[in-house]
Amino acid sequence: MILSRTSQYAIQALIYIATRPPGEPILNRKVSEYLGVPTAYLAKIMQSLCRGNLLYSYRGRQGGFCLREGGEKTDLMQIITLIEGVGFTENCVLGLKICSDETACPVHAKWKPIKEKIVALLHEQTLERLAIAVQSGRYRICDLPMAMMDEMGQKEI
Amino acid sequence: MILSRTSQYAIQALIYIATRPPGEPILNRKVSEYLGVPTAYLAKIMQSLCRGNLLYSYRGRQGGFCLREGGEKTDLMQIITLIEGVGFTENCVLGLKICSDETACPVHAKWKPIKEKIVALLHEQTLERLAIAVQSGRYRICDLPMAMMDEMGQKEI
């Protein structure tokens, strides 16, 4: 698996939050129900995202989570780096501790341009773009069919 | 991390075996010492590679492991698929159970061509090519400096 489950949940949650009206806190419980991911686990991930300055959190009634100002400009690379660290793209494919342009594993040279493409892709995918894609109805961030998703939305707003 | 440690060990071991004279069994212990990976753990991985028809194993004195006939044509994609299953490239980046060209996550379309490039690269990297690259002395499959690697080689042959 390319991304850890934790990164996947983080990305899904952030895209979902980005599709909601900004400044209006959304509950962790609602996000987890929507995405179908474990509530308590998502809560910890949301905490990391707060500590990583991607989200604001508010306690008490009317509380919840909001994107920070400018948060729509956050891209997937930032999120993944926050959760998994820089090793995600920097480490050697074969696991060598030392693998650079000078002293390389036999895959290094071929892998490098692909890695750069991956990084470029992850950088160009901002929450803003992803949220718009989802709002268009052509793309999904969870496995529930559209009908159920609408239903859940109606019930709560 | 893109590849699991297990896949990394498997690839390193197979490349190393491919650099040795074919038909001459090499000990698991020697491979693990050369690569600097846990002997007992590598033994289990070698077993998987036997069950996956990439290696032959021989017990008793003069025993060890050999590439199967034509094994030099084995490519990295085959090895990874054997160890991690097909999900490695087929699964959705965001972890959705359902994500195809028809019903997709918002990254799917952009990710697809990159994924294809990764798969193509992994397919063109055969043990034969990788072994030649390592034998040229320009590339490494373990973290030991060349001097120590030579030394280990001398001691045993």
Add this chain to the structure above:
DNA sequence: GTATATATTGACCTAATTGTCTTGAATTAT
């Protein structure tokens, strides 16, 4: 045949990841 060397097997251990639960702190509505 006996001893030695090797892979095989399965049980076991350890660490990391993923997931759960309980308690506490902060905020708001009444």
Add this chain to the structure above:
DNA sequence: ATAATTCAAGACAATTAGGTCAATATATAC
């Protein structure tokens, strides 16, 4: 003030990946 609601924090449990060990089966050398 009080009660209700929400996030924060840390302990805990379950699962998986990574790693170890001991007993066994098999082959070879002598």
